Amino acid sequence: MPFGGLLGAQLLGPLGLxxxxxxxxxxxxxxxLAPLLLPSFRAMNDRHPIDADARTVTG
Incomplete structure (x- = not known):
């Protein structure tokens, strides 16, 4: 849902264009710019090793 458009419509009357x-x-x-400034976004690129016990082989 475009919240920016809804918020803009609500602010347009009281504030002006x-x-x-x-x-x-x-x-x-x-x-x-949030991904550049917040460290939590940078952590998404970190690769974590997959636990061998967590993998299941079917066949």
């Missing part, structure tokens, strides 16, 4: 676009642009920028 320019402040709404600025605020949501900053939110989109923060979400886009």
């Amino acid at each position: 320019a402040p709404t676009l600025t605020a949501l642009g900053l939110v989109y920028l923060a979400v886009t």
Whole structure:
């Protein structure tokens, strides 16, 4: 669901067009840059060895 569009529609009346676009642009920028700034995103590339006992062979 496009929450940015829903939030923008709600903010458009009270704030106006320019402040709404600025605020949501900053939110989109923060979400886009989150993988560069948060260490938890960098940990997704770490490979962990597979436990030999956890693998099952069928056949």
